[in-house]
Amino acid sequence: MSLFSTLSTAASGLGVASSNLSVIGDNIANMNTTGFKSTRSEFADYRPQDVFGLAGPSQVGKGAGINNLQTLFGQGSLMASQNPLDMAIAGDGFFVVSNGVNDNYTRAGQFYLDDDGFIVTADGARLQGYNVDSTGTLGKTVADLQLDTDPIQPAATAAITLTATLDADTAVTGGVAALVLDGTAAASTLEAAANASDFAASVTSYDSLGVAHEVTVLWEYAGANTWNWYAVVDAGELDSTALAGAGVAGNAFQIANGTATFDGAGQLNAFTETQTSATDPWAFNGANAGDIAFEMGLDAAGLAIDGRVRMIAGTSAVSAIAQDGYPPGDLASISTDPDGSIVGQYSNGQGYVLAQVVVARFPANAELERIGGTLFRATIGSGDPTIGNAGTGGRGTIAGNALEQSNVDLEREFVNLITSQRSYQANARMIDTTNSTLQELVQLV
DSSP states (O other), rough: OOOHHHHHHHHHHHHHHHHHHHHHHHHHTTTTTTTTTOOEEEEEEOOOOOEEEEEEEEEEEEOOOEEEEEEOOOEEEEEEETTOEEEESSOOOEEEOOOOOOOEEESOOOEEEESSSEEEOSSOEEEEEEBBTTTOBOOOOOOOOOOOOSOOBBEEEEEEEEEEEEEOOOOOTTTTTTTTTTTSSSSSSHHHHHHHHHEEEEEEOOTTTTOOEEEEEEEEETTTTEEEEEEEEEEEOOOOOSSSSOOTTTTTEEEEEEEEEOOSBBBEEEEEOOEEGTOOOBBTTSSSOOEEEEEBHHHHHHHHBBBBBEEEEOOOOEEEEEEEEEOOBOOHHHHHEEEEEEEEETTTSSSEEEEEEEEESSOOGGOOOOEETEEEETTTTOOOOOEEEEEEETEEEEEEEEEEEOOOOHHHHHHHHHHHHHHHHHHHHHHHHHHHHHHHHHHOO
16 A cells, blocks of 8 residues: 555544544534434444455555444433423324424424414424314324313303211201292291201302302201201292292202112112202203202112212211312413323313324334434334324323433543544544655655
8 A cells, every 4th residue: 555545544534533523512512402312423444455465365444434323312311391381202202293394203392382272393383193172072183283272161060979977866857848948938048948957068069151059958867767858059049030939049949859768787778869840940040951960879770879978876977079060261271191181270170181292103213314403304214103192102101391301421422522532633643644754755756
C-alpha cells in the first residue's frame, strides 16, 4: 500500500469519529425532549485490500465507515404532569396521530384540547382512538378523538336501595296505618308521619329535571315478624293537577308502600311493593311522571336484589341508603385509565368514559423512520402496525397525568464523547504523521 492509501484510511477514521460526535450531540441536545429515543452509531470496516507478501496472499484494511444508525427504544422514566391530557406509555407501543393525510407514531404524549374538542399535539395532529356515540358506547372504528365537554343531563331516580336493621323488640302501635297520606289538607305532615313510625330513613332523590326531592321511608311493626313500610314525599313539590286533591306543602304524600316479612333468624323472606301511581297518578312539578322502585334485598317475586333489610335485637339503624338519580353536571376533571380510557368526572359525582386512546405496535421498532417532531413513520422494514387497546397484545399500558422522558443516558454519552474525541485526535495525528513522511519522501527526490 502507498502512503496515499494511508491518508485515505485515516480520513475515514476522521469521518467515523465526526459522524459519531454528531450522533452524540443529537442525543445530548434532546435529553430533555419528551418521548425522545436515543440513537447509536454502528461502524464497520471497509472491505480490505488484497496484497501479496512473501508468505502468500493477505489483506490490508482500508478504514471504517458508518454501518447503521440505530434508534434505541428503551423505556424512558415517567414524570408526573399537571396536564390531565398528558399521557405516557409504559411498555411497547406508540400513540397514533394523524395530520389529516398520514398517520404517524410517537412516544411523546403531550396532548391538548383544541376549540373543537379534538385532542391534538402541539402542531395540530389529532390523536387517534375510539369515540363514544350518543348512547355512551365506545365505537369500534379508529378516528380522531373528540371529547364532548358539554354538561350532562340529569337522570331521574328510578330505584332507592336500603340496607338497614329493624329492632326485633318493637311493639305494635299502628300509628302510621291510622294516618292519611294523600298530601291533601287532611293529610298528616311529614314530621307527624315520621314521629308516628317506629323507624324512618330519608334520602335525596331527583326528578327528570334534576330537581332534588326528599324521600322518607317509614317503618311500622305490624306483628308476627312483619313490618309495613311507606315511602312519602312533600305534597307541595307535586304537580297538583295529577293529584286527586290539592297538595299541601309539608304534608305527606305516599308514593309507594308494602310489607316486609322476616324469618326466625331475622332474614327477609317476603317483600311486597305497591306503587301509588297505579290508582293515583302523580308527578313532581314540571317533571315527567316516574315511579321509584325500592330495593331491600328481595323483590315482590322473592328474587334477590340489591340492598339488605333484616330484623334483629337492638336499635333500628340504617347502614346505607342510596339512589340512582343525579342532577345536571359540568365536566370537572379528566383522567386516563391504564387501558387508555379517558374518563370525565362531573360536578354531580358521575363519571363517564369519553373516549379511548389506541396504541400501535410494530414488528420492528428499530426500522421506523424518524421524521422530526418526535414522530416516526412506518417503513417496509418496520412492518405494518397492529392497533389495539393499551395493555393487550404486548402493548404497554397508559399512565395518565404523566410524560415519558428521553431515554438518553448522559453518563454514557459523555464516555462516548471522550472516546470519539480521542479517536478523532488519533486519526488526525495519523494524517499528520503520514504527511510528514510524504515530505521526507519528496525531499529525497
